[in-house]
Amino acid sequence: MRGILTATGVVLVAALLYAGSCVVWPFGDCWVCSGTGHHRSASARRLSRPCRWCKAAGKRLRLGRRAWNRARRLHRDITR
Numbered sequence: 001m002r003g004i005l006t007a008t009g010v011v012l013v014a015a016l017l018y019a020g021s022c023v024v025w026p027f028g029d030c031w032v033c034s035g036t037g038h039h040r041s042a043s044a045r046r047l048s049r050p051c052r053w054c055k056a057a058g059k060r061l062r063l064g065r066r067a068w069n070r071a072r073r074l075h076r077d078i079t080r
C-alpha cells in the first residue's frame with residue numbers, strides 16, 4: 001500500500017513539473033526538422049524544403065500546452 005502511495009506521489013509531482021514547464025516554455029523544437037525549419041531528405045542532401053509539420057517555424061506547441069489551450073477553449077465555450 002505504501003508503495004502505491006509513493007508511486008502516485010511521484011507521478012503527481014512529475015505531472016506538476018511537466019505542467020509548470022509547459023507554462024514557462026510553451027514551445028519545443030519541432031521533432032521532424034529538429035528546430036531548423038527545413039526538412040532535408042536523406043537521398044538528395046542538397047534538397048532542402050520548408051518543414052510542413054511546423055510550417056518552417058522550427059518550433060511546435062508542446063503537447064501539455066496544446067491540451068491546456070483546448071481545455072480553456074472548451075471551458076470558455078461552455079460558460080458563455
Ligand SMILES: [Zn+2]
Nearest residue numbers: 030033051054
Ligand atoms: Zn519542423
